[in-house]
Amino acid sequence: MNYILVKDGILVTDTSSFNPEHIFECGQVFCYEKKDDSYYSFPGDKLAKIKKVDQGYLIETNEIDYFINYFDLDRDYKAIKTCLEKYPIMKEPLKYGYGIRILNQDLYETLISFIISANNNIKRIKLILNNLRKAYGKSKGENIFAFPSYQFLKDKDEDFFKSMGAGYRAKYLAKVTKQISPQQLEALREMPTKELREKLISLSGVGGKVADCVLLFGFRRGDVFPVDTWINKCYNSFFSATYNREKIRNDLICQFGNLSGYAQQYLFFYQRSSLKS
Numbered sequence: 001m002n003y004i005l006v007k008d009g010i011l012v013t014d015t016s017s018f019n020p021e022h023i024f025e026c027g028q029v030f031c032y033e034k035k036d037d038s039y040y041s042f043p044g045d046k047l048a049k050i051k052k053v054d055q056g057y058l059i060e061t062n063e064i065d066y067f068i069n070y071f072d073l074d075r076d077y078k079a080i081k082t083c084l085e086k087y088p089i090m091k092e093p094l095k096y097g098y099g100i101r102i103l104n105q106d107l108y109e110t111l112i113s114f115i116i117s118a119n120n121n122i123k124r125i126k127l128i129l130n131n132l133r134k135a136y137g138k139s140k141g142e143n144i145f146a147f148p149s150y151q152f153l154k155d156k157d158e159d160f161f162k163s164m165g166a167g168y169r170a171k172y173l174a175k176v177t178k179q180i181s182p183q184q185l186e187a188l189r190e191m192p193t194k195e196l197r198e199k200l201i202s203l204s205g206v207g208g209k210v211a212d213c214v215l216l217f218g219f220r221r222g223d224v225f226p227v228d229t230w231i232n233k234c235y236n237s238f239f240s241a242t243y244n245r246e247k248i249r250n251d252l253i254c255q256f257g258n259l260s261g262y263a264q265q266y267l268f269f270y271q272r273s274s275l276k277s
Contacts, residue, residue, distance in 0.1 A: 001014045001017055001018065001073055001074075001075075001076070001077065001078075002014035003068075003073050005064060006058070008058060008060045009048070009058060009059045009060045009061045009062075009064065009067070010058070010059040010061070010064060010067060010068065010073070011053070011055060011056060011057075011058050011059075012056045012057045012058075012059065012071075012073070013055055013056040014056070015056050015057065015099065016078065016098065016099075017077035017078055017081070017098065017099060017101065018056075018057060018071070018073075018099050018101060019057075019098065019099020019100075020039040020050045020057060020099075021039075021099070022097045022098070022099035022100045022269065023071070023099065023100060023101050023103065024039055024041070025269070025273065026097060026100050026265050026268060026269035027122070027265075027268055027269070027272070028102060028103060028105075028213075028216075028217050028265060029043075029103055029105060029113075029217070030113050030117070030122065030125050030126050030129050031043050031109070031113075031129065031147065033144070035142075037051060037052065038050060038051040039051075040142060040144060041067075041070075042140055042144045042145075042146075042147075043070060043103075043105060043106060043109065043147070044106050044109060044146065044147050045138065045140070045146035045147065046061070046063045046066055046067070046070075046140075047061065047063075047140045047141070047142075047144060048060060048061035048063065048067050049061070059071070069104050070103055070104050070105075071101055071103065071104075072101050072102060072103065072104055073101075075101075077100075077101060080259065080262050081094050081098070083259060084256075084259060084262065084263055084266070087255070087256070087263070089234075089238050089267070090263060090266060090267070092270060092274075093266040093267050093269070093270035093271075094266055096266075096269065096270045096273070096274055097265070097266045097269040097270055097273075100265050100266060100269060102216070102217065102220070102261065102262065102265060103217065104220060105217050105218055106147075106182075106218070107182060107185040107186060107214070107218040107219070108150060108181075108182040108185060109147050110213070110214050110217050110218035111176070111180075111185065111200075111203075111206075111214050111218065112129075112132075112153070112173065112176075112177075113125070113129060114210045114213040114214055114217075115169060115172055115173060115176060115204075115205040115206060115210060116128050116129065116166060116169055116173070117210070117213070118169065118205065118207065118209075118210055120169075124165070127165060128164055128165045128166055129147075130145070131164040131165055132147070132148050132153075132164050133145035133146065133147060133148065135148070135160075135164065136148040136149070136152055150177070150181055150182050153173075153177045154177045154178060154181070156173075156174060156177065157174050158170045158171050158173075158174040160174070161173040161174055169205060171204075172204045172205025173204075173205065175204035175205070176203050176204040176205055176206070179203055179204060180203060185218075188219075189219060193215065193221050193223050193224065196215065196219065196221075197211050197212070197215060197224070200214055200215070208245070208246065208249070209226050209227060209228060209245070212224045212225065212226040212227075212249070213226050216261040216264070220261075221261065222258040222259055222260060222261040222262065223253060223257065223258050223260055223261070224249075224253070224260060224261055224264075225248075225249050225252040225253050225256070225260040225261070225263070225264050226249075226264055226268075227245040227248050227249045227252075228268070230268055230271040230272045231248065231252075231264065231267060231268060231271070232245060232248060233271060234267050234271045235248045235251075235252070239251070252264075
């Protein structure tokens, strides 16, 4: 896509496949805040401010290379959308969420975040994660704090995570931080998707849907299709009535193949946002 490097960061001039509202509000990430007309993105220990300007969107940051990769700016989303347009179910979602880009997220932060996301709502997920950030105490300014390091989290017990507001998920978090390290997660990148999914499900607090989210948003596997209530509703209205989410997942992967993850994001954002409103 078209972007240029400027004094203050990155200027995205092609807005046909970049819209911060679509990117941050499509359920893929929780490390952001909207303040006035701008979005603040704070993955890990990084920080960027994204605001509308006359020429497009300005990503204000000192971490140029990081956020070029994070926002996947070198990938051709027009080509992806062209491939997805052949599916009738994708017609309206592609128009509605035209500016979605799947972020290249940190594996460990993604794992912890989506364990917290299980049977939870976005407002509460963000609250718990912000409590963890503040407990870590490393300020990035703007009342924003860095995500806790593995060294900080690995010795924390269930009571600590309960004090962060994690509820019943606290026991899973206390266990998973001792089961696997960021380095061990990174070492799994070359594993085939099926085996990698099974490995993730073996971890504390990780079921099929959480595993698929980690695969899509952390490992960037396009051949997965996270199924939640909104995707279930979408499937029932467009295909057939069923509440077997594993069947829905497999059916949709058979249809969309390696573009499954992209299709999921457009469908989820459209189903939740447009129909909810």
